[in-house]
Amino acid sequence: MADSTLWWLLAGAAVAVELLTGTFYLLMLGIGMAAGAIAAHAGGSTPVQLVIAAFVGGGAVAAWHTVRRRHFAATPGTSTNIDFDAGEAVHVDAWTPDNTSIVRYRGTVWTAVPAGGVPQGTGAHRVRRVDGSRLIVEKI
Numbered sequence: 327m328a329d330s331t332l333w334w335l336l337a338g339a340a341v342a343v344e345l346l347t348g349t350f351y352l353l354m355l356g357i358g359m360a361a362g363a364i365a366a367h368a369g370g371s372t373p374v375q376l377v378i379a380a381f382v383g384g385g386a387v388a389a390w391h392t393v394r395r396r397h398f399a400a401t402p403g404t405s406t407n408i409d410f411d412a413g414e415a416v417h418v419d420a421w422t423p424d425n426t427s428i429v430r431y432r433g434t435v436w437t438a439v440p441a442g443g444v445p446q447g448t449g450a451h452r453v454r455r456v457d458g459s460r461l462i463v464e465k466i
Contacts, residue, residue, distance in 0.1 A: 329375060333363030354390050358383015414453045416463060421445040431461060438463045 337359035344352035362379030370378065416429045418438060425445055427438040431453075438461045440446060441454045446465035454462045 328366070329372065330363045330366035333359055333366055333375065333379070337363060350390060351387050354386035355383045357386050409455050411453045411456050411461070415466065416451050416453060416461065418445075418448050418451050418463065420448060426460075429461065429463075436461050440464070 337356045340352050340356035340359055344350070344356065358379045358381075361382035362375045365375045365378040411431075414431070416431050416436075416438065418427045418429055421427050421440075425440060425443065427445075429436050429438045429451075437459065438451065439457075441462050441464040450466045451463040452466050454464050456462070
């Protein structure tokens with residue numbers, strides 16, 4: 327098997343795993359492997375291919391890390407957790423002795439917790455925020 331074929335297979339595998347995991351860094355490493363394949367097509371020796379793949383892939387990872395840190399960094403005083411569920415309505419049928427309730431929301435079952443720690447009764451509630459797998463709710 328030609329060196330370039332091996333590089334292309336590795337690049338394709340990295341992209342496929344990136345698509346499954348959502349890890350953008352694997353895409354950057356895939357770019358490095360594609361650079362190794364191009365070096366193989368150009369007739370570079372195996373050590374040259376490895377150095378080019380490592381340099382391009384590592385450089386792409388470092389560049390993406392820098393861009394991500396600068397561009398997507400949170401400004402002071404703001405939250406990076408945008409809660410799209412805040413303000414949505416749920417119906418609480420009953421509270422358990424441990425101040426939780428089971429509610430249906432977005433087609434599944436959630437555990438609801440009262441915002442103040444003490445339930446304010448049953449009926450319509452508004453989602454204040456999501457804390458992990460729990461809805462923090464307040465009486466409407």
